[in-house]
Amino acid sequence: MxxxxxxxxxxxxxxxxxxxxxxxxxxxxxxxxxxxxxxxxxxxxxxxxxxxxxxxxxxxxxxxxxxxxxxxxxxxxxxxxxxxxxxxxxxxxxxxxxxxxxxxxxxxxxxxxxxxxxxxxxxxxxxxxxxxxxxxxxxxxxxxxxxxxxxxxxxxxxxxxxxxxxxxxxxxxxxxxxxxxxxxxxxxxxxxxxxxxxxxxxxxxxxxxxxxxxxxxxxxxxxxxxxxxxxxxxxxxxxxxFPAPAETPAAAALPALAGQRVAVAQDEAFCLVYEANLQALRAWGAQVQCFSPLRGQPLPDCDALWLPGGYPELHAPALMAQTALREQLRQHIAQGKPVWAECGGMLALLQSITLADGSLQPLWGLLPGQARLQRRLQALGPRQWSLPGSPDSLRGHSFHYCSADCSAAIIGHAMRPESTADLSSAEPIYAHGSIRASFFHAWFPSAPQMVARLLGRPAEAGSAEHID
Missing domain, CATH: 3.40.50.300 (P-loop containing nucleotide triphosphate hydrolases)
Known part of the structure; x- marks a missing residue:
């Protein structure tokens, strides 16, 4: 009925x-x-x-x-x-x-x-x-x-x-x-x-x-x-x-995320988080634990880390003061555990940022490169990241005033939907060890398998490979 x-x-x-x-x-x-x-x-x-x-x-x-x-x-x-x-x-x-x-x-x-x-x-x-x-x-x-x-x-x-x-x-x-x-x-x-x-x-x-x-x-x-x-x-x-849509696929646990402990930075420096992304991770079987770098909370015992967007440029001295956390992050990366860092999360991992007044603020230095806060908007609008040979496309958007000079390898680009061959407005996806980072903000429910490859456990039977 x-x-x-x-x-x-x-x-x-x-x-x-x-x-x-x-x-x-x-x-x-x-x-x-x-x-x-x-x-x-x-x-x-x-x-x-x-x-x-x-x-x-x-x-x-x-x-x-x-x-x-x-x-x-x-x-x-x-x-x-x-x-x-x-x-x-x-x-x-x-x-x-x-x-x-x-x-x-x-x-x-x-x-x-x-x-x-x-x-x-x-x-x-x-x-x-x-x-x-x-x-x-x-x-x-x-x-x-x-x-x-x-x-x-x-x-x-x-x-x-x-x-x-x-x-x-x-x-x-x-x-x-x-x-x-x-x-x-x-x-x-x-x-x-x-x-x-x-x-x-x-x-x-x-x-x-x-x-x-x-x-x-x-x-x-x-x-x-x-x-x-x-x-x-x-x-x-x-x-x-408001009738229910005709077809609403039920969220199913993903092998690569089932039981995976995912730590998520969340405070004033990392505040740009879709609640739906956290809900999706939990629906896919991940154990999500949020923590505050600014308040000196240690990195939780985790298998993967998500550093969302935010305002690290406004809190650079406070972030740099968390030397114990920086060492925990370094060890996490050295162990090959996944890190997905988007926009402000990526900035925090860089070596430094030059603010609009010309002052230089050191950052965590775990990703090779520097950022600069510009006075004008650098990117705005929808973006999507597709993998060769994959039908999935991770959708999201860009909105940032910072530019970055990063020497890490570029393994892909988040493109404007209407210009999939134009790299001038694309957001590079950087890879450095187990870090995957970009100015691109992702909407996780749009491509569960790609998210599983970003934050899931390393390749094993029935699970996804990490994105290379």
Whole structure:
């Protein structure tokens, strides 16, 4: 007997461009309902590690990416189906502009039937808000639509001007002022979520992170959107049915990972981790143990090590002070145990990094080469790594300001999906002893066998070989 598809109010919060305030609105909305005792699940479109930190704090639940290319439509449908069975409200933060990219936020909304709430920075705008909202709403005739929220609004008079510009009054969901914290921890006009070169500062690094979210939630509570109850007609008209995908392959244990002890660095220096990657390792039979290099925790007794991305350039002196850990890492590598180091994890293994101010910071020196933090973005976008003769392709993305001069052997490249012969934008995959390293961030569920070859035990009957 078929189980009825769960039905749950859901919104995709999108914008005409980046920088409009989507993250603040999503986090504020999640916090507003979660602190009233409601079960809220938040997702983020596209590959993003930083915004989810804020959404996890706001909602109290893990945040996973939804991406028609990176994770695939079946994965998106399965995660939303599971969330709808557990939650009273689903919020999805978009990425870039609503129609940007081949696998755009608008395409996700259209395929899954989830209404779009457009957040528009109206700080230097009047009646033009109506033209912009009308264009977003009508550009695709079949786009599910919820309405528009004006962000960074100066006051009531400004809000009245913005609202009057809308062709359809029911599209107005309110005006949100610019919100920040004053010295007393109360909301004041300004900026709320601080940024640095890779995006938002993670919530766990700010002692007043929850106060920031509460200030945003308090401000949102005065808007039409914030005053709607989940049981009222407003949210219920945005309820969506989330059937399970037709085919969802069950995760099976992989011989090379079954019982394999995988240590994962995780702290402020190594904070760019997909929770789904950790879940996948466990589902495939690995024993995952996280540890904090910054806090002087020793390398766990392990068979393999994953050094995720993060900010080693901000914590280089503290990492260098962990001399005992560095020696443990050296012994791990000398014993031929696998190491997968991606982006910031790779940087930490290099000999040094030159910061933007020209100062040189020594690093662990276990991978030959130097890095330099540039003032401009060095790479951005989806990448995939394929092995010769293998049908699998490990999908992921690149996003970094650092460049690297590494003399280790190059055993492959993570390429743009649309240009599989162009090495100019490819990310090299380096090999040095048992280390495999790259600027490439991997989405593990896309290619289980390749992950098994990166972190699994050495070749034996029924198991995968290490990637060479």
């Amino acid at each position: 078929n189980t009825p598809a769960p039905r749950c109010p859901a919104l995709i919060i999108a914008a005409p461009a980046s920088g409009q305030g989507k993250t603040t609105v999503v986090a504020a909305l999640a916090r507003l309902h979660a602190r009233q005792g409601r079960r809220v699940r938040v997702f983020k479109c596209g590959p993003d590690y930083l915004d989810p930190h804020w959404h996890e704090l706001a909602s109290g639940a893990p945040v996973h990416p939804l991406d028609l290319w990176l994770t695939g439509e079946a994965d998106c449908r399965q995660r939303l189906h599971q969330a709808a069975n557990e939650a009273e409200l689903i919020l999805i933060e978009g990425v870039m502009g609503l129609f940007d990219g081949e696998h755009s936020v608008a395409e996700l909304a259209r395929r899954l039937g989830i209404p779009v709430l457009a957040v528009i920075d109206a700080s230097a705008m009047g009646g033009t808000l109506g033209a912009l909202a009308h264009g977003l709403k009508s550009y695709w005739s079949d786009l599910p639509w919820a309405g528009v929220l004006a962000n960074r609004v100066a006051g009531d008079r400004h809000a009245d001007m913005l609202r009057a510009g809308l062709r359809e009054p029911q599209d107005w969901l309110g005006a949100l002022p610019r919100v920040a914290l004053d010295a007393d921890g109360k909301g004041q006009p300004g900026g709320l979520l601080p940024q640095r070169h890779l995006g938002l500062v993670t919530a766990r690094e700010l002692p007043d992170a929850l106060a920031r979210l509460d200030a945003a939630a308090d401000a949102l509570a005065h808007t039409r959107l914030g005053q709607m109850t989940l049981a009222g007609q407003g949210w219920q008209r945005w309820a969506v049915r």
